[in-house]
Amino acid sequence: MTHSPETPGTPGTPTPPVPPRYLLDNAQPEAGDRFDALGALFDSTTFRHIAELGIAPGWRCWEVGAGGTSVVKWLAGRVGARGRVVATDIDTSWTAAAPMPAQVEVLRHDVGRDAPPGGGFDLVHARLVLVHVADRDRALRAMVGALRPGGWLLVEDADPAAQPLICLDEYGPEQALANKLRRGFRTLLAERGADLAYGRKLPRLLREAGLTDVAADAYFPVTSPVCDALEAATVRQVRARLVAAGLATDEEVDRHLASVTAGRLDLTTSPLISAWGRKTA
Incomplete structure (x- = not known):
């Protein structure tokens, strides 16, 4: 496995520090649980979709983030x-620390700012x-541009605005509290530039980027x-920010985590x- 830094437009030199926009920082200990x-x-x-796209021995793949x-x-x-x-990722600590086959290359890279790591990907x-990238339009263009003719792009993103609840059946106070904390989490995401309705846009965005055979599920x-x-890992990871922003109290967070641990929710x-499309020959 090769480990190498990646910088904007210039492979092989360190990337400047990334502003702390990402709410769910890979450096936090809860990241591994997430x-x-x-x-x-x-x-x-994910594996079903990629298999159906025809992945085969000899393919060149770019796993973003x-x-x-x-x-x-x-x-x-x-x-x-x-x-x-x-x-690639803005923080490769988890990937770089794991044993990998020789054909895997790990690069520190910001898909919203940096040049793609080569081209001609299948x-x-x-x-x-x-959904978390500030310049997601640029990132998508970079990903499309890195495809070889006939190559496939598969983008999978959440759409919290389509289904904002974490407890669909809000029949009691524990469920209501869970949904309150989920609203707080969504507020923190939005404040950091996340597009909470991004998932639904993917088929259109892939077509507008010039891809064909676009489909989604x-x-x-x-x-x-x-x-x-x-949920437990996520709430622990954002707990301090929820409380600091007045979106929840420590007591509410403790009560919610106890409900999660007890399996009552x-x-x-x-x-x-998941949306996919193919670059024309």
């Missing part, structure tokens, strides 16, 4: 020794990334123990909308 939960919830959906390692390792297994997987994939679990794990997620 990566594990997101993988358990959504990897099967890799964060954890589950997708990167799966891609490496599918492209084999003759393939290549470039895994597949470019991003999951739960662009959506997935979200209604209740799952993994949703409990994801049916927790869901925002819909994950």
